Amino acid sequence: MTLALSACTTYDSDRPITPIRSGQNLSDIWDNHYRFFIGQPNPALFSVCHSMSCYRISEVSLSEQDWSGILNLFNKTTNAHEERQAIQQAIANLETLIGKQIGSEKDLARNQIANNRFGQLDCVDEATNTSVYLRMLEKAGVLKWHTSASRTSRGIFQGQAPHNTATIIDTQTHTRYAVDSWFYGNGEMPVIIYLDDWKAGWEPESN
DSSP states (O other): OOOOOOOOOOOOTTTTTOOBBBBBHHHHHHHTGGGOOOSBBTTEEEEEESSTSSSEEEEEEEEHHHHHHHGGGTTTTTTTHHHHHHHHHHHHHHHHHHHHHOOOOOOOOOTOOOOTTTTTHHHHHHHHHHHHHHHHHHTTTTTTEEEEEEEEEETTTSSSOEEEEEEEEEEOOEEEEEEEOSSSTSSSOOOOEHHHHHHOOOOOOOO
């Protein structure tokens, strides 16, 4: 059971990223794991969640070559639409690179579990990790038309199952988008859609 996040009205790129806490009393897990979450990520050392609702947190890193390859995706973007496409590819590539380090390379779409929870990511993990990746891209200065924004949720007041997502904001139109990688398996490009559509219950036509 996850705790849904409410949408924030302000977006602070310097605010530390923290895991989403479960609605249950998980003080032991919090004390032993969450305190090690790196709230100000950088490619040389950052934290990611996995194994369902941040049950496990791992510190990972990217080589200079791998990080340069991610940043190069943004070299030829000329507008916000192209930048969103580059963000999709960057997150997919980061999931592939990080999956090899934490054992989530076989993460299935949604909350499917092949053998056990370890290595599987739910929407809490995906929203947190995507926010980490977006923050690092923003800090690297490659986002010219967007800024990273807070995670948000849907479902609590719509009669739907609670679901979380990372978000970005178009700095020219001030439009907010959901960046949701939960619908697809590890290394597949996340969907980037209008947040209002996502809030209304958007689902892929097929999966």
